[in-house]
Amino acid sequence: MSVEKLQRYREQMRTELDKVVEFWQKYSHDTQYGGFFTCIGKDGKIYDELKYVWLQGRQVWMYCRLYRTMERFNKPEILEAAKSGGAFLRRFARIPNSGSPWKCAFCLTRDGKALKVQRTIFSECFYVMAMDELARVTGDKDMQAEAAQMMDQLVHWVRVDPSGLGKPQLSGDTPVCSMAVPMMLLCLVQQLTEARSGEEVDKYREVGGWCVKQILQHLQRGGTAILESVSSEGKELPGCAGRLQNPGHALEAGWFLLQYGLENGDQELQRTAVDKFMEIPFLTGWDKEHGGLLYFLDVDGYCPTQLEWSMKLWWPHCEALIAYLMAYSHTKEPALLERFSQVYDYTFSHFSDAENGEWFGYLTQQGKVTLDFKGGPFKGFFHVPRCLYMCEKILDSILNKQES
Amino acid sequence: MSVEKLQRYREQMRTELDKVVEFWQKYSHDTQYGGFFTCIGKDGKIYDELKYVWLQGRQVWMYCRLYRTMERFNKPEILEAAKSGGAFLRRFARIPNSGSPWKCAFCLTRDGKALKVQRTIFSECFYVMAMDELARVTGDKDMQAEAAQMMDQLVHWVRVDPSGLGKPQLSGDTPVCSMAVPMMLLCLVQQLTEARSGEEVDKYREVGGWCVKQILQHLQRGGTAILESVSSEGKELPGCAGRLQNPGHALEAGWFLLQYGLENGDQELQRTAVDKFMEIPFLTGWDKEHGGLLYFLDVDGYCPTQLEWSMKLWWPHCEALIAYLMAYSHTKEPALLERFSQVYDYTFSHFSDAENGEWFGYLTQQGKVTLDFKGGPFKGFFHVPRCLYMCEKILDSILNKQES
Structure with missing residues (x-):
């Protein structure tokens, strides 16, 4: 592929990232209560005022990362927005009297009252990501320490004793390893160790190694399938739960593992x-008839029970773009750039909204927009900008090497 | 409409009911552990062995109701299957040491170990339905007493104190009235009072009156909209949750209310x-372009956040058929028979599977089967046979009157 084509990709990523940042700056800031609205219609209108903690944390992280590592976003208004989100989270995310000082809500009212709590670790994970990245740009050591303390709690819940998460013990509920858990912890390990050293970092590195081993257990059936959940002995589980594949998630795990493999x-x-993690999900998950990545699949070809299984969601496409570009950048195998190119064409022609900015999130199998909002309970300022940001950076590095 | 047409409808309902009963008798019985498989593929193959308590209870109820009220199903094998399901439920559904002797699991392993529990009342509701109906055919007074005791617990959870359901108290989680709760209790009141009298029945009648009042609170905006959730003061809630409409659910409430209104x-x-409850959901929920009832709608025209909002599900169509036929049978308004006819044409041409029997459950907005199983975590032996059974009965009564 020509340098010109790579340059065009970079230009597109750059322009699109600017537009996406502009969209969220314009519509998502709650100047009255702090934090961010995330339920935002196709043209920017707020259709619900609830504040989802995952998305608050992710937006803080993303603003800080842009501020810290991309010159054109190193602007006071980006930092101020991140700080506002961080203050909102610190003030309201943790639930008083929940049995643990670290348990966070899943969803808050506009003014910060807890509305829903999940019996999982993800709200807390995005809290850690937000606080550590915000501490990196503000230099706030208390905040960094708070992130580290919450990380210790997370590792305890995952590796020692999950009872503090509030799930009742049931006799048929044997422990299940969901790929999301070690992926998320590995992401936090990379966040907390970046450009740092010392005892704390060694402790995280041990956690990182454990996460990688856990993720690799999801490669099943003699290395031919990535299964979303396995038993605690690393074996396939019975029934639908055991056979479930999530191509977008496998691709995201793919670039997490590649990054870790490169660093180490x-x-x-x-x-x-x-x-495995990039090739298998494409072979099984790419829709040969309509294009795009399917959301869920059953490894034995049964119909998944998730109603949305055949829909095309924005985030698996974001993860695929990062994965194939990162893989190409390190291997220089043209087939990987072809993959990137194929996903790119589908993604930019189906999800990106030239009229009002940002991306649609949810298409039918046939590629028609079926939920037309730009932000919702699970779609915030995260997958799209992270993808554009990482692709721009990777393309920079490819092009810089070629030019030098 | 001609008598011949009504006779053809009755013939179709009857033939289809026979086929549906045959399907579940053939494929769903677990002769080893008792109870029923409900995850059944398009051609009858079991693709998951988990046992969902809602569906176990519903199947017991449906078998008993057919056995008790339709001569051609008054057969020992139907009764035996119902008893097997009842015994499985009695042995395994309730969770030991859950804080209440009445709390039931949501999902069990094949051999009856609890796997998941919901913090709602629905597993328990279907348990009551199953036990009361089974007691009616077996004459088992202990079982009837058990159903009554669990009903008392349900009413306590709903009207006095929900804390036994295990939901944590959160400061932003103000009480919400979901239409499902009084609908379900009203259904149980009708089950428990049918052809009975006495003090117990008077107590239930009071509950029934309360349920009707609660359901009517969901008629909002000056009588122009049925909203799925309202505040405990009967007012519209803010945001997406407050604006949510579920046309199939409103139609089901419609025939519950009509039946109650007729009895009283x-x-x-x-x-x-x-x-209101039958007209509004049709005007707002019927898809004028593709036909069929949409699953969710936002009363102000925003896009719902439920990924499946635009799909066509089997059960709203079942409820619509019952509602319009029941309404026609009592009012004799031709427009209602037209409605029935319109829903009938869509339903039988899209959901019913002539090849392998039973109905598909999940179509795209355009009407294409997108999940091809016959049974799943939420689709069992209930909505389809209840619809066919009730429509056959109603058509019998219309035709008998015309013939006499």
């Missing part, structure tokens, strides 16, 4: 990341 | 049931 000089892990 | 000679309630 682990070539075998790099190969597994590309050949 | 309440003509105003009968009119409200037909003019």
Whole structure:
């Protein structure tokens, strides 16, 4: 592929990132109560005022990361918005008298009252991501310490004792390993260790190694399938739950593993990341008839029970773009750039909204927009800008090497 | 409409009911552990062995109701299957040490171990329905008493103190009235009072009156909209949750209210049931472009956040058929028979599977089958046979009157 084509991709990523940042700056800031609205219609109108903690944390993180690592976003208004979100989270996300000082709500009212709590670790994970990244740009050591303390609690819940999460013990509910958990912890390990050293970092590195081992357990059936959930012994689970595949999630795991393999000089892990976690989901998940990545699949070809299984969601496409571009950048295998290109064409022609900015999130299998909002309970300022940001950075590095 | 047409409808309902009963008798019985498989593929193959308590209770109820009230189903094998399901439920559905002797699991393993529990009342409601109906055919007084005791617990959870359901108290989680709750209790009141009298029945009648009042609170905006959730003061709630409409659910409420209004000679309630709970969901929920009833709508025209909002599900169509036929049978308004006819044509041409029997449950907005199983975590032996059974009965009564 020509340098010109790579330059065009970079230009497109750059322009699109600017538009996306502009959209969220314009519509999502709650100047009255702090934090961010995330239920935003196609033209920017707020259709619900609830504040989802995952999305608050992700938006703080994303603003800070842009502020810290991209010159054109190193602007006071970006930092101020991140700080407002961070203050809102610190003040309201944690639930008083929940049995643990670290348990966070899933959803808050506009003015910060807890409305829903999940019996999982994800609200807390995005809280850690937000606080650590915000501490990096503000230099606030208390905030960094708070992120570290919450991380300790998370590791305890995951590796030692989950009872503090509030799930009742049921006799038929044998422990299940969901790929989301080690993925999320690995992401936090990378967040907390970046450009740092010392005892704390060694402790996280051990956690990172454990996460990688856990993720690799999801490669099943003699290395031919990535299954979303496995038993605690790393075996396939019975029934639908055991057979479930989530191609977008496998691709996201793929680039997490590749990044980790590169940082640690682990070539075998790099190969597994590309050949398994990036290749299998494409072969099974790409819709040959209509294009795009399917949301869920059953490894034995049964129909998944998730009603949305055949829909095309924005985020798996974001993860695929990062995965294939990162893989190409390190292997220089043209087939990977072809993959990137194929996903790119589908993604930019189906999700991006030239009229009002930002991306639609939810298409039918046939590629028609079926939920037309730009932000919702699970779609915030995260997957789209992270994808554009990372792709721009990777393309920069590819092009800089070619130019030098 | 001609008598011949009504006779053809009755013939179709009858033939289809026979086929549906045959399907579940053939594929769903677990002869090893008792109870029923409900995850059944398009051709009858079991694709998951989990046992969902809602569906176990519903199948017991449906078998018993058919056995008790339709001569051609008054057969020992139907009764045996119902008893097997009842024994499985009695042995395994309730969760030991859950804080209440009446709290039931949502999902069990094949051999009856609890896997999931919901913090709602619905598993328990279907348990009551099953036990009371089974007691009616077996004459088992202990079982009937058990149903009554669980009903007392349900009413306590709903009207006095929900804390036993295990939901944590959160400061922003103000009480919300979901239409499902009084609908379900009203259904149980009708189950428990049918052809009975005495002190117990008077107690239930009071509950029934309360349920009707609660359901009517969901008629909002000056009588122009049925909203799925309202505040405990009967006012519209803010945001998406407050604006949510579920046309199939409103139609189901419609025939519950009509039935109650007929039993109690309440003509105003009968009119409200037909003019509001049956008319509004059709005007707002019928898809003028593709036909069929949409699953969710936002009363102000925003896009719902439920990914499945535009799909066509089998059960709203079942409820619509019952509602319009029941309304026609009592009012003799030709427009209602036209409605029935319109829903009938869509339903039988899209959901019914002539090849392998039973109905598909999930179509795209355009009417294409997108989940092809016959049974799943929420689709069992209930909405389809209840609809066919009730429509056959109603058509019998219309035709018998015309013939006499």
